[in-house]
Amino acid sequence: MTYFEPSFITIISLSAPLVFVVIGETITERSGVVNLSVEGTILITALTAFAVAISTNNASLGVLSAGLVGSLIALIIVLCDIKLNMNQIAVGFVLTILCGKLSSFLGQNYVRIPGPSLPKVDLPILKNIPYIGPSLFNQNILVLLSVLLIPMAWFFLYRTQFGLNLRSVGENPTSSMSRGINPELMRILGTIIGGFLIGIGGAAFSLHAKYGWSEGHTGNYGWICLAIVIFGGWNPIRAALGAYAFGAFQLIALKMQSITIGFTQVLPLIPFPLMIMTLIFIQMFNGEKRRKLPVLLKPIIGGIEPGSLGKPLKKEK
Amino acid sequence: MDNKLKINLLNLGFITIKLLVTFLLISLIILLLGGSPSEVMESIIYGAFGKPQKIVKTLLIWAPIALASLALLITFSAGLWNIGIEGQIIAGSIGATIIARSALGESIASPYIQIFIGLIFGGLWGLLCGFLRVKFNVHEIFGGLGLDFVASGLIVYLIIGPWKRAGIASTSGTDIFPDASWLPTLGKYNFQIIPLVLVIGSFLIIFILIKYTNLGLRLRATGINPSSTSRYKINSSLYFYYAFAIAGALAGIAGVVQAAGFHHKLVPAISGGYGFLSILIVLASSRNPIITMILSFFFASMIAGGSQLQLRLDLHSSMISIILSSIVLIWLVMRSSYLNNMFNKITSRLNLEK
DSSP states (O other): OTTHHHHHHHHHHHTHHHHHHHHHHHHHHHTTOOOTTHHHHHHHHHHHHHHHHHHHTOHHHHHHHHHHHHHHHHHHHHHHHHTTOOOHHHHHHHHHHHHHHHHHHHTGGGTTOOOOOOOBOOOTTGGGSTTHHHHHTTSBHHHHHHHHHHHHHHHHHHHSHHHHHHHHHHHOHHHHHHTTOOHHHHHHHHHHHHHHHHHHHHHHIIIIITOSOOTTTTTTHHHHHHHHHHHTTTOHHHHHHHHHHHHHHHHHHHHHHTTSTTOTTTGGGTHHHHHHHHHHHHHTTSGGGGGGSOTTTTTTSOOOOOTTTTOOOOOOO | OHHHHHHHHHHHHHHHHHHHHHHHHHHHHHHHTTOOHHHHHHHHHHHHHSSHHHHHHHHHHHHHHHHHHHHHHHHHHTTOOOTTHHHHHHHHHHHHHHHHHSGGGGSTTHHHHHHHHHHHHHHHHHHHHHHHHHHHOOOHHHHHHHHHHHHHHHHHHHHHTTTOOSSOOOTTOSOOOOGGGSOOEETTTTEEHHHHHHHHHHHHHHHHHHHHSHHHHHHHHHHHOTTGGGGGTOOHHHHHHHHHHHHHHHHHHHHHIIIIIIISSOOTTTTTTHHHHHHHHHHHTTTOHHHHHHHHHHHHHHHHHHTTHHHHHOOOTHHHHHHHHHHHHHHHHHHSHHHHHHHHHHHHHHHHHO
C-alpha cells in the first residue's frame, strides 16, 4: 500500500493535463465538430500560460489566458466550418502545424527558465482524510480542478438542457433545428467551451505536469488525446479514465527508465503503438457491433460516434 | 468569344487579387513576428537561387517534397488522409540504409537497388495503414499517426542500437554511406540527376493514372463516395489498398532520396517534416497535379532559402513553416465555397449583361 498510494496520486497529478484536453475534445466532438488542432493548441497554450505567468508573476492569470487562446483557435475552426463550409479536418491540420511552429518561434526566449508556480489549495477538513486526503488535497489548483471537472462535465452533458441540446445538434442538426435549437450557435458554444478546456490542458503542461517551456514541449500528447476521446466513446467519464490509464502508463515508463538504460529515446514513443492497439480493440465494439454486447458491458466499452461528427451543417433553403 | 475572353480575364483578375491578398497578409505576419518582409524575401530568394550550387540544393530539396506530394495526391483522390506519410518516408530511408550497409553498398548498382528496396519498404508501410483501416476500421489519421511514431521510434532504435557508429551511440546518425551508395552527381556543383528523373517520371505516371486510367477513375469514385461504389461492383477496400501502396511506394522513394542523396547517412529526422509539409501542399493545390508540382517547387525554394534566415537575419528557423502554413490557411479560406459563390455571382451577373 505504501508503494501504490503515492503512485495513485502521482497518476492523478500527472494526468491532469490529459484530463482537461480529453474532456474538452469530448465536449467539442459532441457538438459535431472535430477539433483536430489539439496538438498545436496545447503547444501554443502551454507557451501562453507560461509566458503570461512570468510577465505578470501570476500563474492563475496564465491559466486563464491559455484557456482564452484555446477558445480563439476553436472559434477559428468552427467559423471556418459553419460560415465558410470548409473541411474541419483540413483547417484543424493546418492550424496544428501553424500553432506548433508559432510556439517554437515565440517561445525562443522562454526555453528552460524558471517562473512562478500555481497556488496550492488548502482545504482544512478534507486534508485530514486518511490516505488520500493529505496527498490529493495538498496539490495545486489545476489537479483538483481536473478531478472536479469529470463529474461536472458529465452533469453538464447528460443532466442539463444545454448539454442535451448540444448532444442533439451533434447527433442530428436538422431534426434539432425543428425543435427550435440553433445548430450553429450550439456548435460555436460547444467548440469554444471545449477549446477553453483544451487550452487549460495546455497550461497544465507548462505550469504543472512538465513545468517550464521547451520546443515541442507537450511531446505529441495532443494526438494521443484525440485517440483517447475515441477510446472513451465520447463520454467524459470514460475519456478521463482513458487519460488516467495513459498517465499510469507514463508512470510505469518513468519507473522503467531507471532499469533499462539506453532505452530512453525510444520510451516516449511507446504510447503510440499502444494507441493503435487500443483503437483496434475499441473499434471491434463500436457502432453496430456494440448492440450485440452483453448489457452489463455496454457502459464500459464501445461507443457510438456523434451522427454529424465532422460533417458540415446542411443549409435548408 | 468576347464573352469567354471576359470571363477568363475576370478569373485572372480574381487569381491576381488572391495572390496580392496572400502577399500582403504574409508581409503583415512577418512584420508581426519581428522581421522585415523585404529582407526576409530577399534572403529567401538569394538562399534558394543566389548561386548555382544553391539552385542544385533547392532542386535536391524539391525532389522528396514533390514525391511525397504526388503520393498524397493518390490517397487524397481516394478520400484518404494519409498522415502516415512521414512513417512511409522513414521506412523508405531504412530500406535504403539496409542496402547501403550490406555488401551491395559497395557496388555501382547500389543506388538503384536502394530505390527499389525503398519503394517496397514504403509501400509495405503504407499497406499496413490501409490494413488497419480496412480490417480494423481504425481511422487512417490515427493509424497513420501511430505508424509515424512507430517508425520514428524504430529509426532512433536502429541508429543508437544495431547501426551505431563504432564506439559511440549518438542520435547524430549512422556512419556515412560508402561512396558507391551515394546518388551519382554530375559536374562541379554536384548536380544529382536521379531525383529529378524520379520526380518527372512519377509525375507523368500519377498524372496519367489519375486522369486517364480506369484505376484512377475508380480511386476517385471511391474517394467521393465509398459506399455507393459497391453498387458498381467496385471493391472500395481494394482501392484503399491500391492508394496506400502507391502512395507509400512514392514516399519510400522520397526517403531514399533523403538518405542516399541528401544526408548520405541515416539520421533520426530523416523525413525533415516533408511529409506533413506535403499534406499542406496538396490541401492548397486542390488536388490538381500540375498546381501540386508548381506549389511543391515554391515550398521547396522557401525551405531551401529559409535555411539561412537564422544566420543572416537572426530569425528562428520555424519562421518559414509559419509562413507556409499561413499561406495554406489563407488559400483555403479564399477557396471556401462562401467566397467562391461570391465570385461566381459576379461572373454570372456579367454573363447576363452580355
